[in-house]
Amino acid sequence: MQTVDVIVIGAGLAGLTTARELGNSGHKVLVLEAQDRLGGRIYTDDRLGVHLELGGNWLHWLQPHVWAEVTRYGLEVDRGPRSEECYWLQNGEVVKNDLAGFLAFIDPGQRKLVARSAEIMPRPDLIEGGAEFRAADQLSLQEVFDGLDLSDEERDANECAWVGHCNGPLDQVSYSAAIRWTAATAGEWGVMHTASSVLRITAGNSTLVDVIAGDVKGEIRLNSPVVKICHQRDGGEVTLADGSISRARRIVNTLPLNILHKLDIEPPLSPVKREASEEGTGSRGLKLWIRVKGPIKPFFAYSSQHHNLSVIRTEFVNAEDAVLVAFGADIDRFDFENIAAVSEALKVWRDDLEVLEVAAHPWGRDPYAEETWMIQRPGAYTRSQAELQRNEDSLYFASSDIANLWAGFFDGAIESGLRTAREVHTSLGAAYREFPRSADQ
């Protein structure tokens, strides 16, 4: 049986960050990853003629943990083409304007919705327990929209901007999710909008994964799905699907929240963690890439949360073709792999686009994720945020899904990995004094 100081389960950003930090602190680390690739919900694939981000896409210098990695590794960052046109729906008609026109149209609604975020959540980097935040957390985003007194057109436009952010039906998304996002940019919804959807790593986000993995002093084992964890105060054992067992003084579990409860854990997860995982996140939407015949002008388009595709925009543009990225609230709503169905969905705005190819990863059906990016359901933060971060014996947790500041983003994965590595390092210092390491460790 292999014995190490720390086993990290999962080689996404949270797991790799945890492993890098603990390896650099002198601990013997083993990373066990179920799949045959690194990165988890970062998944860059060369398709449709570009570095296609099937998973996480954009990042920003306002996201401090991930931007520190951009600086540390000298990663080149660029942006997609600026939209020259914007389409949205008003009084049953398609309006064609520019992006500034759309943003001005939704500005009053967005202000009503989230302008007080920084007051309601003054320190989004910490767990918020204030009464006003807790009250907001009980509401769905839909309930708040319903009370905003917007015209039908304003409401559709404002709502679908949030489908782009939340990637789920708005009645299943907590209002506090919107507050958390906007509090991270001090209450400025336009800044939040930019921070979450413009800049990308030029060579693909997998390069970020690869450079962090390259700095892990320890083994990273692919094709190693963990099926069982047994943990006690002084250490634990991890069993893989092939029956092999490894032992460590500390175990860090980085599984996405939606699949956490599916692992056989002894003693069982605390009831709050288990219920949070069983309830699941609100993140059941679709991210779809569409290659269309060119030339076209780069454009943005918004419909409503009820359409198959709520938001669409041009991410790459060439003379002969362009690659669009689209988001919908529900992955099960239409056959997004069918070119005819996608062409039909685009006709909401324009019938002059010829769809050549489509590409997507069905995250909601991926057994190693079962979700896109984490968005909490109403009440979930208040019920479970603090508990999800708490270790149980020698079993620790790290994931973007349980982060504070930019939870659900790359930044949150790194924040969570850094926090957990610090906690594990501190607890191992005490453990080495109590149970000294053997000469071969």
Ligand SMILES: Cc1cc2nc3c(=O)[nH]c(=O)nc-3n(C[C@H](O)[C@H](O)[C@H](O)COP(=O)(O)OP(=O)(O)OC[C@H]3O[C@@H](n4cnc5c(N)ncnc54)[C@H](O)[C@@H]3O)c2cc1C
């Ligand atoms: C479609 C989509 C779009 C997104 N867009 C953005 C964006 O634009 N900007 C942004 O910042 N973020 C975005 N995100 C979110 C971001 O990608 C994630 O929050 C982040 O990558 C999660 O990192 P993680 O390490 O916490 O989890 P994961 O990346 O999910 O890592 C968990 C790892 O655990 C592994 N695993 C699971 N089960 C087992 C098991 N039993 N045994 C061993 N290993 C196991 C998984 O294979 C995976 O590698 C997006 C995500 C998706 C899916």
